[in-house]
Amino acid sequence: MSLIHKFIQDGEYYILDVNSGAVHVVDELVYEIVDKEGLRKKEDILNKFQDKYDREDILEAYEELEVLVNENMLYSKDLYEDIGKNAGEGQSFIKALCLNIAHDCNLRCKYCFADEGEYKGKRELMSPEVGKKAIDFVIKHSGPRKHIEVDLFGGEPLMAFNTIKEIVEYAKEQEKIHNKIVRFTMTTNGVLLTKEIMDYLDKNMGNIVLSIDGRKEVNDGVRTRVDGSGCYDTILPKIKKMVEMRGKGKQYYARGTFTRNNTDFFEDVLHLVNEGFDEVSVEPVVLEEGHPLSLREEDLPKIFEQYDKIYKEMVKRHKEGNSFKFYHFNVDLQGGPCVYKRISGCGAGHEYVAITPSGDIYPCHQFVGNDEFKMGNVFESDLNESIEKRFKQGNIYFKPTCIDCWARFYCSGGCQANNYSFNKDILVPYKLGCEMQKKRIECAIALKSQLIEE
Numbered sequence: 001m002s003l004i005h006k007f008i009q010d011g012e013y014y015i016l017d018v019n020s021g022a023v024h025v026v027d028e029l030v031y032e033i034v035d036k037e038g039l040r041k042k043e044d045i046l047n048k049f050q051d052k053y054d055r056e057d058i059l060e061a062y063e064e065l066e067v068l069v070n071e072n073m074l075y076s077k078d079l080y081e082d083i084g085k086n087a088g089e090g091q092s093f094i095k096a097l098c099l100n101i102a103h104d105c106n107l108r109c110k111y112c113f114a115d116e117g118e119y120k121g122k123r124e125l126m127s128p129e130v131g132k133k134a135i136d137f138v139i140k141h142s143g144p145r146k147h148i149e150v151d152l153f154g155g156e157p158l159m160a161f162n163t164i165k166e167i168v169e170y171a172k173e174q175e176k177i178h179n180k181i182v183r184f185t186m187t188t189n190g191v192l193l194t195k196e197i198m199d200y201l202d203k204n205m206g207n208i209v210l211s212i213d214g215r216k217e218v219n220d221g222v223r224t225r226v227d228g229s230g231c232y233d234t235i236l237p238k239i240k241k242m243v244e245m246r247g248k249g250k251q252y253y254a255r256g257t258f259t260r261n262n263t264d265f266f267e268d269v270l271h272l273v274n275e276g277f278d279e280v281s282v283e284p285v286v287l288e289e290g291h292p293l294s295l296r297e298e299d300l301p302k303i304f305e306q307y308d309k310i311y312k313e314m315v316k317r318h319k320e321g322n323s324f325k326f327y328h329f330n331v332d333l334q335g336g337p338c339v340y341k342r343i344s345g346c347g348a349g350h351e352y353v354a355i356t357p358s359g360d361i362y363p364c365h366q367f368v369g370n371d372e373f374k375m376g377n378v379f380e381s382d383l384n385e386s387i388e389k390r391f392k393q394g395n396i397y398f399k400p401t402c403i404d405c406w407a408r409f410y411c412s413g414g415c416q417a418n419n420y421s422f423n424k425d426i427l428v429p430y431k432l433g434c435e436m437q438k439k440r441i442e443c444a445i446a447l448k449s450q451l452i453e454e
Helices: 028-033 042-049 055-070 081-085 128-141 157-178 195-204 216-222 232-246 266-274 297-319 339-344 385-392 416-423 431-453
Strands: 004-009 012-017 023-026 096-100 147-153 181-188 207-211 251-258 279-284 352-355 360-362
Touching: 004 431, 012 028, 012 431, 023 028, 023 431, 028 042, 028 055, 042 055, 081 339, 096 128, 128 147, 128 157, 128 352, 147 157, 157 181, 157 195, 195 232, 207 232, 216 232, 232 251, 251 266, 266 279, 266 297, 297 431
Parallel strands: 096 147, 096 352, 147 181, 181 207, 207 251, 251 279
Antiparallel strands: 004 012, 012 023, 352 360
């Protein structure tokens, strides 16, 4: 099945050939000629557009389109369906681990999916013993994979800083023994950052995700302490210092969440950039319908407008030599993720798992506490193969609504946890999330095209 997608971004015309990934920046004539179902006959196009465009221009454009079709850069066929439909076969190897170091938090964020750190259970911190078992587990199940990613997560992981140090040191020992490379990432709200902790994180974390929601009034409206007070004035200088220590060569990003209270989140992105952060992510909240902070379908026009504003600001600042990165606009048009990654997405449940403070294993951190998805425990030898297979077959070729969607190779069928939360089925995408994702992808494609042209 061939598939194309046409869209206009900031007055520019774009045509995406979905299966090849080829992006064509075209003029209005070509944009109108190209039909979603296929290249129509030359005579039909001439008859339809001869009163609007010059005949020679139409013929020239048509010849160029014929070349693209012959080179499989337009209306190309899907070559990956068999790969996707055979995804349940063969052995899986885990390459990434989310270590829920803390089922506890020193903040009480009003939109927190993790029950303000509690994860539907008791508040607890991971012991060094469980953390080391988790490292053993991922090394054992990584098979031939040399590189392993470990995300230190929570709640707030820095509430168990001494445990983190023991786990990291243990991983360094084990990677030498087993010829692996273990890369650590941490997500932190920044409240507990001190010079000692920042020095350690800077030396030992491959990436640091620093949570802040943007403007002071926005951040303090939802990211509150136990007593209800805001945290902005505490975390901003600490996060700035952490970023300063990272310099230009080490990864970080400032990560925020927008809710129904700040659907003007362009202002929060701009605020973070103006505070000196050049790696920014402000992501849509995912909450059950009816929650006062949840996003709704009627919010989409305002949300799309914000993405357009971010796009224009990024183009402007790039031309001025003062560019920044917006996490959701990252897309590689000249290679991109491998075919398997584009089909299967994050790999939750078979390439990526989450481990709780008690050692229980789940497909990802957002399934923690749901017994239906408990896969095992690090003190046991086996994983639940039926859950593993269920997630392996959760790719785009097993999701009916994704088959005809132009964005399928960019979103890979959406977040499995969000799909389940809203539809009780990992194979049925979260509709609101789909609409926002498609808009972000259009902006990302346009942005990358503009930057490549320069």
